[in-house]
Amino acid sequence: MRLLDTLRRLPQPVTAARLAAETEISTRQLYRDIATLRAGGVLVDGTAGYGYTLTEDPTLPPQSFSRLEIEALMLGVASLGDLGDAALTIAGRNALARIVATLPDRQARQAAHATMRSWRPTEPRAPITIALDLLRQACWDEFSVRITYRDAHDRRSEREILPLGMSYSPRTLMLVAWCLLRQGYRTFEVARIDTLMRGTTSFRPRRVQLLRDYVALRAAEWKIKDQQAALPMP
Template sequence: MARTDRLMRLMDVLRRAPAPVTAAKLAAETDVSLRQLYRDIATLRAGGALIDGEAGVGYRLTEDSALPPQSFSRLEIEALLLAVGELRQMGDPALEEAGRNALARIVATLPERQSQQALHAVLRSFRSAPVRPDERTPPAGHLSLIRQCCWDEASLNISYTDLQGASTSREVLPLGISYSDNNLMLLAFCQMRQDYRTFHISRITALSRGNASFRPQRVPLLRAYVEERRARRGQAASGVNIAVVGSPE
């Protein structure tokens, strides 16, 4: 792991873990030896981070010079906590962890009174499991690769089983992921159909990064999709019978 990434990861642990955090826990979280951890703590302190504590006792981040001070109302703090808590329902562990880390960074910049409000917020999300987890839980690694290909504007090769049980393989241009109560959906432009399609991510049985790049077409494709949907809705409102865009044929 690069030094900068390692130090950022150490700061993230100090922000989110209950203080004081032992050196052993910090070393395990950042995957370094205790000797390296002590050097990293010294580096952060030299950079301006106020870290109380010492070896054998534990560490506490008392002031984070890397982040500007912020102020939120009590209701805004509770809204942030509730939103991040709801990420557990997305069936996306990487996204949930990113939300927790982002929230920890925000809370670390709050004045003492507001950080206590974040600790003892009234609004919390404590759902035990996602709704219909069979439809919400994608195969391991799928979401990370889909997200990466969306940002890289790279094609995806997918094997897919539709709602009728038919299996196909195709190359698609991934445009985005849609989260709902019951499903995770991939919006893509299908090279085989030359049209927009939506796919249940839980029904993608295999996928790999394709060789085609569609940079910088992702945003124009999304805009065209929105305009097409609007046009079709207008036709439907006028009594014209049309097929629903996005059915994965």
């Protein structure tokens, strides 16, 4: 499966040396694995010294997209690189490679020559030093985390929070959470979190309801602000 994923992801034809390096095996083992894939019905064209091309992958069902849908997929995954989240970017590229591998030849060529591009913002993003994988896992599995946080005035605080979701913007990454210290919703700039550790509090299955309540609270606040802004000036 690792070899198949690599064949789907890399520009083809892919040399044996590149495939072996990507999958962390010897070239001799790679040749055996290529033979195993072919015996299993995977159509891999090419030979040693030239490179390999995955032309038919029976492990994935066929897909079909319009040209604009293909452009949207390519543009969306390319835009992940602007977020400064390496793991998310790699995951998106791997998922896209699996999708492209299921396309008919004509549509696969359209994906390879997409006309739309995404460019990184000129404004630098604040660096993130904590383990985003742990933060994501805490959101998915609904357990608390302990953080050390610096606010805009560089004041430090330690608190335990229930992470609800993250919001990516061109400038920074924000975290919406329920703060156990303040007993209320708080929004944290992830780049200002200096330390992150797994907490001991589980809030399953409350995450969805907490998020709904947060959205309702913010919507009510925005409605009040809009009404105040519409009032005539005295």
